[in-house]
Amino acid sequence: MGFLRYLTKKGIFLIVTLVFALYLTVVIANFGGYVDEILRAQARFDAIRSCNQDLACSQLDPASKNATIEGNYKSFVEARGLNQDFVSKSFRFTWDLMNFRLGRALELRDVEGGDQVSSIIFERLPRTIILFTSSSLIAAGMGIWLGLRMARRALSAFDRGLTVVSITTTVVPPWVFGILFILLFAFLFPIFPAGGMVSVPAKTDPLEYTLDMIYHMTLPAIALILSAFGSWSYTTRNLVLQILDEDYIYAARARGLPEKTILRRYVLRSASPPTVTSLALTVIASWQGAIITETVFAWPGLGRLFFEAIGSLDAPVVIGLTAIYAYLLVLTVFILDLVYGLLDPRVKALRRG
Amino acid sequence: MALPLPVPVTGLKSVLKEVVRTRTGVVGFSMLGVLLGLVLVVPFVAPFDVAGEWGDRQVWLDNPRDAAPEWSEWFAGKQLARTQILTPCNAPGPIPLSNATGSEPCPGGGWKKLVRRTTIFGDYVFITMERKFQFTADVFPSELSLAVWADFGSAAPLLTVEWKRPDNVNLTLLQVAPDQRVPTPNFYPLSTDTRPCCTIRELIKNWAITNFSANAQNVTLIRPEVTLFAQGGRDMLDFRRAVVLKGEYTLKIELAVGAVELGVDAKAVVYGTVFGVAGTDSSRRDLLIGLLWGAPVALAFGAVAAVVIVLLQTILGALATWYGGWWDEVVQRAADTLLILPLLPILLLIAIIYSPSIWLLLLVLIGFGFVGSTSKVARSIVLQVKEEAYIEVAVSYGASRARILFKHILPRLLPYTFALIALSVPSFIFLEASLSFLGLGDPLLPTWGSILGQAYTGNAAFRGFWWWITFPAAGIVFATVAFALLGYSFDKVLNPRLREQ
Numbered sequence: 072m073g074f075l076r077y078l079t080k081k082g083i084f085l086i087v088t089l090v091f092a093l094y095l096t097v098v099i100a101n102f103g104g105y106v107d108e109i110l111r112a113q114a115r116f117d118a119i120r121s122c123n124q125d126l127a128c129s130q131l132d133p134a135s136k137n138a139t140i141e142g143n144y145k146s147f148v149e150a151r152g153l154n155q156d157f158v159s160k161s162f163r164f165t166w167d168l169m170n171f172r173l174g175r176a177l178e179l180r181d182v183e184g185g186d187q188v189s190s191i192i193f194e195r196l197p198r199t200i201i202l203f204t205s206s207s208l209i210a211a212g213m214g215i216w217l218g219l220r221m222a223r224r225a226l227s228a229f230d231r232g233l234t235v236v237s238i239t240t241t242v243v244p245p246w247v248f249g250i251l252f253i254l255l256f257a258f259l260f261p262i263f264p265a266g267g268m269v270s271v272p273a274k275t276d277p278l279e280y281t282l283d284m285i286y287h288m289t290l291p292a293i294a295l296i297l298s299a300f301g302s303w304s305y306t307t308r309n310l311v312l313q314i315l316d317e318d319y320i321y322a323a324r325a326r327g328l329p330e331k332t333i334l335r336r337y338v339l340r341s342a343s344p345p346t347v348t349s350l351a352l353t354v355i356a357s358w359q360g361a362i363i364t365e366t367v368f369a370w371p372g373l374g375r376l377f378f379e380a381i382g383s384l385d386a387p388v389v390i391g392l393t394a395i396y397a398y399l400l401v402l403t404v405f406i407l408d409l410v411y412g413l414l415d416p417r418v419k420a421l422r423r424g
Numbered sequence: 425m426a427l428p429l430p431v432p433v434t435g436l437k438s439v440l441k442e443v444v445r446t447r448t449g450v451v452g453f454s455m456l457g458v459l460l461g462l463v464l465v466v467p468f469v470a471p472f473d474v475a476g477e478w479g480d481r482q483v484w485l486d487n488p489r490d491a492a493p494e495w496s497e498w499f500a501g502k503q504l505a506r507t508q509i510l511t512p513c514n515a516p517g518p519i520p521l522s523n524a525t526g527s528e529p530c531p532g533g534g535w536k537k538l539v540r541r542t543t544i545f546g547d548y549v550f551i552t553m554e555r556k557f558q559f560t561a562d563v564f565p566s567e568l569s570l571a572v573w574a575d576f577g578s579a580a581p582l583l584t585v586e587w588k589r590p591d592n593v594n595l596t597l598l599q600v601a602p603d604q605r606v607p608t609p610n611f612y613p614l615s616t617d618t619r620p621c622c623t624i625r626e627l628i629k630n631w632a633i634t635n636f637s638a639n640a641q642n643v644t645l646i647r648p649e650v651t652l653f654a655q656g657g658r659d660m661l662d663f664r665r666a667v668v669l670k671g672e673y674t675l676k677i678e679l680a681v682g683a684v685e686l687g688v689d690a691k692a693v694v695y696g697t698v699f700g701v702a703g704t705d706s707s708r709r710d711l712l713i714g715l716l717w718g719a720p721v722a723l724a725f726g727a728v729a730a731v732v733i734v735l736l737q738t739i740l741g742a743l744a745t746w747y748g749g750w751w752d753e754v755v756q757r758a759a760d761t762l763l764i765l766p767l768l769p770i771l772l773l774i775a776i777i778y779s780p781s782i783w784l785l786l787l788v789l790i791g792f793g794f795v796g797s798t799s800k801v802a803r804s805i806v807l808q809v810k811e812e813a814y815i816e817v818a819v820s821y822g823a824s825r826a827r828i829l830f831k832h833i834l835p836r837l838l839p840y841t842f843a844l845i846a847l848s849v850p851s852f853i854f855l856e857a858s859l860s861f862l863g864l865g866d867p868l869l870p871t872w873g874s875i876l877g878q879a880y881t882g883n884a885a886f887r888g889f890w891w892w893i894t895f896p897a898a899g900i901v902f903a904t905v906a907f908a909l910l911g912y913s914f915d916k917v918l919n920p921r922l923r924e925q
Contacts, residue, residue, distance in 0.1 A: 238911075238912045251897055362858075363862065
């Protein structure tokens with residue numbers, strides 16, 4: 072029960088944070104009445120279109136036609152609460168965002184030509200998740216493995232060299248590596264594609280399609296891993312060194328346990344929960360960094376969409392994406408909390424109790 | 425392997441002393457010193473009205489487009505073309521009108537200027553300007569352009585431009601009536617002339633075929649700057665195969681008009697393929713200037729953001745922990761919330777809806793960063809320090825809580841604050857670079873991020889313009905690595921278990 076309570080507590084906090092982030096997005100976006108204007112324009116457009124599509128309405132004389140359009144528009148504005156005061160309107164918009172009612176895009180379209188922001192975004196979401204989840208996992212695995220190695224050979228040349236490499240690559244964001252990689256491996260030595268997710272025309276065979284995608288994913292993934300593994304390895308190394316100094320490790324050594332067992336059973340187990348928490352921020356930063364990394368590699372995910380939306384000043388898409396990012400970050404933190412709960416013996420104890 | 429536990433270093437002075445003793449600290453400090461020196465020296469070495477001129481196309485007209493740095497010659501193994509500007513005679517001054525036969529001085533440039541007045545077949549004035557120049561590079565120039573200033577009365581003059589080559593197979597490039605009067609120049613962009621009839625390309629093609637029986641088959645694009653400088657022969661129209669004809673070229677300009685006073689001046693640019701120390705971008709801008717002026721912008725943004733945010737977070741974190749109670753709870757929860765906020769998307773939203781000014785974004789950043797991870801660090805340190813004996817002593821002699829906080833606790837936090845500032849500068853430098861990359865930074869200032877962004881939109885990577893990408897990227901990486909190394913060595917000194925001793 073304790074574990075459930077731990078998760079519920081975290082979950083409630085995250086939901087409050089999410090609502091706050093969404094509300095903030097609405098307030099920022101609608102500070103100068105921006106969202107209102109967009110919605111009004113869309114409502115007017117809808118009213119005119121529905122009148123023109125309606126046989127009876129389109130054959131009316133101009134004056135009464137306009138009156139009908141105006142009436143429909145007014146009733147829509149009232150129904151959506153666009154004539155309400157700012158505070159109640161902002162709550163309504165936040166509720167809309169929470170339900171993924173993200174409105175219509177001004178310029179951008181989804182693959183079928185639809186203009187619903189939610190369908191444009193959800194079409195791109197899986198691609199971003201594939202790229203970032205896989206490279207984050209690889210970076211974490213590689214970083215932890217290297218960190219353990221470094222800690223075991225602490226203060227050797229290997230450790231010092233890798234420490235400097237770790238701290239210097241960590242500060243450089245993936246898109247800087249990316250743009251250099253494209254220059255190196257797509258132009259100078261053309262072994263990888265410079266961008267995109269699949270070849271054009273796309274392969275039809277599912278296996279070939281997957282392989283093609285992995286081939287296109289290699290360069291962005293390496294850039295992401297290179298910029299992310301350092302914080303994992305450096306944090307792991309420091310935590311392991313700290314734990315190696317604890318009394319129970321001396322006790323284990325005194326009992327004559329082999330070094331490998333000590334590392335696996337004692338050190339890694341107590342080092343992993345703090346590693347997870349201290350790196351939640353890194354993962355959050357990498358999600359946001361996707362905006363430029365994907366742009367550089369022309370990876371057709373959320374980040375690239377963000378760039379396109381900025382380029383065409385498509386505010387509804389930008390607002391929707393900000394909301395989706397809020398969801399993504401909150402979900403990431405929740406998953407990390409879950410992992411932490413599973414790893415941390417104290418929470419585990421709660422779970423048993 | 426257990427490490428001995430050294431005594432923790434506390435005072436700021438002793439911490440700095442220790443930091444300077446580590447190798448990474450020395451490297452970090454000297455890299456930072458280089459950067460600061462650069463920032464101080466730039467206004468004197470490259471005085472430049474950055475905000476006014478960086479975005480102004482007129483300023484850069486005489487530079488070649490997409491030119492590599494000059495020193496890339498060492499790797500190319502051949503002599504690359506430098507830009508030659510045949511400067512006008514009366515560079516800033518007015519053009520003198522003439523109707524008397526004789527030579528005229530050319531104070532601004534190396535033109536030979538001759539005036540002839542003849543009445544044999546009516547009253548005519550001819551002004552001839554001739555300029556010789558050497559072309560010795562192994563590659564062709566990248567562009568050719570000519571500007572002619574003409575001053576004349578009501579009758580339209582005739583302008584003739586002749587091209588004399590080292591092999592003496594000459595060619596008349598232009599025969600036109602200039603339509604602009606002084607001070608407006610008549611531009612003749614020889615390389616990009618696209619007028620439908622009688623284009624220079626057509627003229628050059630016919631000239632090459634007649635004189636050298638050049639092969640015009642399979643040639644889709646004739647580049648005047650190639651053929652004019654090419655050795656005569658079959659391949660001279662094909663810019664992939666043509667070979668440079670080195671030697672002395674002459675550009676001759678003649679303006680003639682009937683019976684009125686006449687004035688002429690000319691400027692020609694033979695654009696090279698290399699330029700300066702850092703090359704140029706597609707808008708002909710000297711990248712060195714952009715790179716040099718990018719340093720103060722990056723450092724100012726990174727340093728201001730880091731100092732303000734870290735200090736705010738430290739002080740608020742310490743205050744809340746020291747006074748405890750619901751203050752503590754509020755700061756903790758606020759920090760948790762702000763850490764999860766999608767900050768970059770929110771900043772982009774603000775930039776796109778309101779104004780793309782990095783200084784506004786800096787304010788927003790501070791607004792969303794008044795508490796955060798640093799407040800948590802401050803909290804853990806205050807909790808530790810709180811229990812120490814000297815605080816108890818201070819309490820026992822009746823010091824107020826505020827006094828203890830400011831006199832005894834905050835000074836203990838100072839070295840950590842330094843480390844955290846150094847560690848957070850890189851992320852802010854990159855934040856600014858990211859915003860500029862997306863075109864949402866300050867539109868007037870050149871920054872490393874905006875140069876990279878323009879390189880990206882200009883497809884620099886696919887076109888192989890390595891200088892346009894590597895230098896700004898190197899600038900950003902250099903600056904951030906300097907701070908990262910500093911932060912690391914602070915960390916090493918402050919967390920003694922990690923010390924290398």
